[in-house]
Amino acid sequence: MNEILKFLFEYREAIFIIILSIFLGIEVISHVPSVLHTPLMSGANAIHGVVIIGAIIVMGHAVNVLSMVLGFIAVVLGTLNVVGGFVVTDRMLEMFTKKKKNQ
Amino acid sequence: METIQTLTKTFEFSEYLSILEVSYILASMLFILGLKKLSHPDTARSGNLWAAVGMGLAIVFTILFHKTKTDDGSYQGIHNIGWIVGALVIGTVVGWMAAKKVKMTAMPQMVSLFNGMGGACAALISMMEFPKMQNELAGSQAVNMLSGEALAILLGLMIGGVSFAGSMVAFGKLDERLGDVKSPLLRYINLSFLVILFAFVIFIMLKAPVAGENWMIYTLAALALIYGVTFVLPIGGADMPVVISLLNSFTGVAAAMGGFLYNNQAMLTGGILVGSSGTILTILMCKAMNRSLLNVIIGAFGGSSAAGPESGDKTVKEISLSDAAVLLSYSQKVLVVPGYGLAVAQAQHLCHELENLLGSKGVELKYGIHPVAGRMPGHMNVLLAEADVAYEKLQEMEDANNEMNNTDVVIVIGANDVVNPAAEEDPSSPIYGMPVIKAWEAKNTIIMKRSMAKGYAAIENNLFFMPKSRMLFGDAKATLQKLVSEIKSL
Numbered sequence: 001m002n003e004i005l006k007f008l009f010e011y012r013e014a015i016f017i018i019i020l021s022i023f024l025g026i027e028v029i030s031h032v033p034s035v036l037h038t039p040l041m042s043g044a045n046a047i048h049g050v051v052i053i054g055a056i057i058v059m060g061h062a063v064n065v066l067s068m069v070l071g072f073i074a075v076v077l078g079t080l081n082v083v084g085g086f087v088v089t090d091r092m093l094e095m096f097t098k099k100k101k102n103q
Numbered sequence: 104m105e106t107i108q109t110l111t112k113t114f115e116f117s118e119y120l121s122i123l124e125v126s127y128i129l130a131s132m133l134f135i136l137g138l139k140k141l142s143h144p145d146t147a148r149s150g151n152l153w154a155a156v157g158m159g160l161a162i163v164f165t166i167l168f169h170k171t172k173t174d175d176g177s178y179q180g181i182h183n184i185g186w187i188v189g190a191l192v193i194g195t196v197v198g199w200m201a202a203k204k205v206k207m208t209a210m211p212q213m214v215s216l217f218n219g220m221g222g223a224c225a226a227l228i229s230m231m232e233f234p235k236m237q238n239e240l241a242g243s244q245a246v247n248m249l250s251g252e253a254l255a256i257l258l259g260l261m262i263g264g265v266s267f268a269g270s271m272v273a274f275g276k277l278d279e280r281l282g283d284v285k286s287p288l289l290r291y292i293n294l295s296f297l298v299i300l301f302a303f304v305i306f307i308m309l310k311a312p313v314a315g316e317n318w319m320i321y322t323l324a325a326l327a328l329i330y331g332v333t334f335v336l337p338i339g340g341a342d343m344p345v346v347i348s349l350l351n352s353f354t355g356v357a358a359a360m361g362g363f364l365y366n367n368q369a370m371l372t373g374g375i376l377v378g379s380s381g382t383i384l385t386i387l388m389c390k391a392m393n394r395s396l397l398n399v400i401i402g403a404f405g406g407s408s409a410a411g412p413e414s415g416d417k418t419v420k421e422i423s424l425s426d427a428a429v430l431l432s433y434s435q436k437v438l439v440v441p442g443y444g445l446a447v448a449q450a451q452h453l454c455h456e457l458e459n460l461l462g463s464k465g466v467e468l469k470y471g472i473h474p475v476a477g478r479m480p481g482h483m484n485v486l487l488a489e490a491d492v493a494y495e496k497l498q499e500m501e502d503a504n505n506e507m508n509n510t511d512v513v514i515v516i517g518a519n520d521v522v523n524p525a526a527e528e529d530p531s532s533p534i535y536g537m538p539v540i541k542a543w544e545a546k547n548t549i550i551m552k553r554s555m556a557k558g559y560a561a562i563e564n565n566l567f568f569m570p571k572s573r574m575l576f577g578d579a580k581a582t583l584q585k586l587v588s589e590i591k592s593l
Contacts, residue, residue: 041381056165
């Protein structure tokens, strides 16, 4: 019991952010029309590419060849996720906005 | 560096770290606003751009200002900047080209592929961080690895690995490189795998750390990859959008684990935001199909015993191309109900041609879009938009149903379950309760199908046998082509 309380106290800031972000995530997209499900999923997909920051940090402090190689791959994969995700989403949404302007 | 003492914590202040934190707050705000804007049609595109700007900000500031405390107490910035920038350039060029070149119909598998990349990235980070932490703990004679950091590393590897392997399988299925593997045995294998995965994580954490002992982390990675494969393999191809959405939120959680590990607020908020909104999105998608998430994952659909009404002696009526052409030309209101089959046959451009042709004859043609038509919710709208179909021609299901009584002809192209009357009439049907487009209420119904094969739900569709329904067999694209030339020659 004590251990759990210690854990909660030690990480209270992170836990606080996690709880608030969960509610925020639910709140932000709960009334989305089904037309936008795919672009929204794709956009969210690009946002979790934020994991690339972790890859940059590991790569930035890599000391041996193995971690250099793995870090390099991680940064490439993370960039693919970010760039590919945002560009694909933009292409999908472009279709919608183009049509709207034509009216 | 100046030391500041607060009630609970000692932390060091530096301009660099402060600037970095501010950039992370800005990035988090842009993520939230971007996601918010993405959920409204008018602002969606700028929302995507905002989120991208936030991401760029976080990446650039991390490279410039990130510092880590080393063993001797000094602070070190990011090294290997040349390599990092090189990797960023490679990823950007490849990602950009892939995203620009991909066909609109192949969009879902592309999203799945990119999602897998993110999962793999998270897993790799954990693979590199684990030995570091293990060696440190072993050096300090720790008896176990019970800590938040260890948990974050192990869960990051587990979730990232599952997400990567699962996304690759989903990609394979959507790209039609992989078929469905339906085996009730797989259900139990999956369940036990899940238990083993968590048990192994706990085992690693309880074990005394030994410097340089790497078999555990590799075993965990392998287990996670295998589970990812067996998790997605039995799920039907038509359910892949739900699975991708679910794996998408998994990757979000894996990214958040990294944020927890590095005490990095941008990763934490970004990851959790995607994790929670992705979960809600997954549930919304399931609701649009009137199914529960559990039902999708276990895949009871199709395999269930519900046989539906007998169909032995029922016959369908066919309609000839010329009859169909005449019928359409002398109608006033025509509604096209496009489905999965239309997307596969890539017949959306021909649909638009038919629309223009009929339009020149004074026939009003609209499209009735079921929320789950296509390969992903909203996918059909994108496909038709790509074929230059005007936005106002697309009708949501409710509007289409309201006007159904005044509609002269409904053309069902490559759709099946979304126009099945059993959803309204037969409480024993597995799709009972799912909202459907009421094609049977129109004055005439023409159904374009390749064969009498059942839809994904593997149930009989009574619409085909109704008195007002007539079938036009053949490949959607070829049939539409013939229909168009037939109408032209009238």
